Amino acid sequence: MSLFLTGLYCITSIIAMVMVLIFHMHMFQLNSYKTKEHTVWIKKNMGSIIGKTIGFYLSIPILLLFGNPGLIIASILNLLTAAGNRPKKAKKPLVYTKRVQRMFITLGMLYGAAAIVTFILYKIVILTALLLPLMGIFSGALILLANTMNKPVETAINQKFIEEARKIIREMPDLKVIGITGSYGKTSVKYFLNKLLSADYNVLMTPGNFNTTLGVVRTIREHLRATHQIFICEMGAKNIGDIKEICDLVEPDYGIITSIGPQHLESFGSVENVIKTKFELAEAVSKDGIVFLNYDNEYIVNKTIQKKYITYGVDNKNADFLPYNLTVSREGSVFSLKTPDGEEKTFSTRLIGKHNVLNIAGAIAVAYQLGVSMETLANQVRRLESVPHRLQLINSGRGLIIDDAYNSNPSGAKAALETLGAFDGIRILVTPGMVELGEKQTELNRIFGQQAAEYCDYIVLVGKKQTEPIQEGVRSKGYPENRLFVVDDLQEGLSKVDAIKSEGKEKIILLENDLPDNY
Structure with missing residues (x-):
């Protein structure tokens, strides 16, 4: 050669x-x-x-x-x-x-x-x-x-950073640390709580999706200062022990468990392992601390813990913080809420959907316990903005978009469909379906298809093979074939949306989930 x-x-x-x-x-x-x-x-x-x-x-x-x-x-x-x-x-x-x-x-x-x-x-x-x-x-x-x-090199470097972050935390004995975890809802609650507490405190929260141990470490090393009074720490997990690892670092005074569901089952293996992992936060909360629990969640309500806890919800009448008289329109949501000690207030927000109200209620429960007045909370709730890609309303040339594209899950998808159903107009769903649901993925996507058939005038599914269970669910309800489209990618899906005749009505487009590049 x-x-x-x-x-x-x-x-x-x-x-x-x-x-x-x-x-x-x-x-x-x-x-x-x-x-x-x-x-x-x-x-x-x-x-x-x-x-x-x-x-x-x-x-x-x-x-x-x-x-x-x-x-x-x-x-x-x-x-x-x-x-x-x-x-x-x-x-x-x-x-x-x-x-x-x-x-x-x-x-x-x-x-x-x-x-x-x-x-x-x-x-x-x-x-x-x-x-x-x-x-x-x-x-x-x-x-x-x-x-x-x-x-070996990565482990040594990471351990050095972890020890530096741990030292920073321990040198701030007056810092209140709030841990937030859940299969879904944790990022929204984090943003809402940060807004509510910022009225009375100097608050730092983990940015974006910085919810791994190293993400938390980076936040502490680069952003936590002696002037901060509260650190809100989002905690994500894909394996047993992930939450405990973060808790060992930050030593939380308060914990919020926003939800538990069949998420990341490919790594967890079972919902029981998800429950065990999420409640690692409850176990880690200091003995004088409080755990805040979403009592609408079937897995959380049936779990017994030894720590002091406060509950919230929108459906469970036994919740300590329970919104009522809820009305939802395209302008936002209005609801009343009564505290366990009898104080009552009406809240209004630009955010839509019962799911958002549930997360706001959780944030109110924590902020109220930390001394923020109901009057201040009402003012801050009025100023809340949508967390990007989580039931976010966007006025566009093709219609009103409900952007719920981040990390879809069975509970959130159902809530998003209910929100879509509350709008007048031509209701259109665009979705690739849900992933990381383990053995239940096919069944849960089929149920999602059945729910979509109930609320949607048109359904656009992204990915022929991947959405087969949703197609089965939609068709099992006798949904018209001429209103069901299956496309290869999102751009083709949006072209289908544009081709739908408006018939003088506004198009309401729900974007439910947007899979990352490794799907």
Whole structure:
């Protein structure tokens, strides 16, 4: 084989593998750098992964059979593979964190060594034909190898940051820490509570979706100051022990459990494990602290805890904080609420839907317990803004959009459909369905389809294979076929929405869930 052509082949192989690696690294990041989750993802998406690396598969027989011409053909295949794997616009792009950079360095050493060996031993045809193509084919596995190789370094770095954050917390003995967890609703409650408490306190909350241990650590190290009086800490989990790990760091004085449901069952394995994990927060709350519980939730109401607790809800009449006389319109929601000690107030908010009112009630319960007056709370509730992608109203050229695109779940999806049903106009649902529901996913999506048939004038489902259970549920209710559309992607779905004749009525469009790039 020609030395020049071998060099060309090595260079184009590296270009192709860099593109493939960026793709796999993006997916690995979306899978939270977890080996188990990423392995499951690889198995689920093996067909598309093979399609993205088909050039590497073809290179092996071509290099074995055709010598120098094979090197030219394989180089062309490498460039085509690189083009096919170039980064596309993503909902959540790859973030080149320090960890990602360190993994790329490790991978660069592995690939660089393979390319050098191939170049030096270019006369060994079988080596040239197999080494680089096989490394390209097994890029996903090599990501996991690099992660394992880097683990001692990553563990040491993370532990250093955790200890720094723990020291900051312990040097602020007067700081009140409020932990919030739940299968859903925790981010909304966090934003609402931050607004309510900010009237009387200097408050810091974990930003966005910073709800992992390292996300909390980063928030503490970069943003927590001696002037802060309250730290609101959102706590997410995909495995037993995740909440306890965060609690061991921040030592919460108060805890809020917003909901429990069949979420992240692929990692938890069962709802029982979800319950156990969420109540790690209740166990961690200080002995003089209080746990706030959503008593509308069937799993929470049946759980016994030893700590002092206060309850809230909109349906459970036994809740301590119970909104009543609730009215909902496109202008917002109005409700009354009576505290356990008899103080009563009427609240109005621009937010829509019973689900939002439930989360507001939870935030009111905590803020009231921390001394914020009902008058102040009413003023702050009036100023609340929608949390992005959570029953957010958006006036657009195609109609009124109810954006509920973040992390759909059975309870939230039903509440969103009920909210849609309260509007006058042509009611349209656009959804890819719900994920991470484990063995119950098919059944729960079928039920979702039945519920959608009850409330929607038109239904647009995104993803033919993925939405089959929803289609079954919709059709089981005798829903008209000419009002049910199944499309390949969101843009095609919105085109279907635009094509629906308005008949002089306003289109009300519910966007329920928006799957991340690894689905």
